[in-house]
Amino acid sequence: MKQFSLAAMFALALLTTTSCTGKQANNNTQDTDTVAVSVEETAPAANYYGTYEGTLPCADCSGIKTVLTLKGDTTYDLSQEYLDKKDGKFAESGTYTVENGLVTLITPSSGDKTYYKILEGKVALTDSTGTMAEGVLADKYILTKK
Helix, strand or coil: CCCHHHHHHHHHHHHHHHHHHHHHHHHHHHHHHHHHHHHHHCCCCCCCCCEEEEEECCCCCCCCCCEEEECCCEEEEEEEEEEECCEEEEEEEEEEEEEECCCCCCCCCCCCCEEEEEEEEEEEECCCCCCCCCCHHHHHEEECCC
8 A cells, every 4th residue: 555655656746747848748647657557566565474483572481482374365363372381372363454564463352452563584573663672682572484
């Protein structure tokens, strides 16, 4: 959606700058359409689809084994196992959105939201503004694409 908006804004700017020249504007309009299509075609595909795995930090256990699958239909599956905890397995499915490289998981039953920043071949658990963890545990909040 954002890529389409950028392409549309580019096309509008190009049309605006050439609209005062009469017939030439028609020629540029055709070129503008071609440029807009090219921008769409060369925009990166949704290469964040897939399954991510890792073990997140846990305050009262040895970690939370996490498997997150982002599907092309904007649904996700999330399973988490609190290691060394009895009855520590949880699973949920829901929908997600992506805006500015930030994935927002939405839990259907509660409306709760969880945020992951899209990285190259990874996603990082973040706060609602997309701020990643810092310090010695920062790399522990990253799930790697499988």
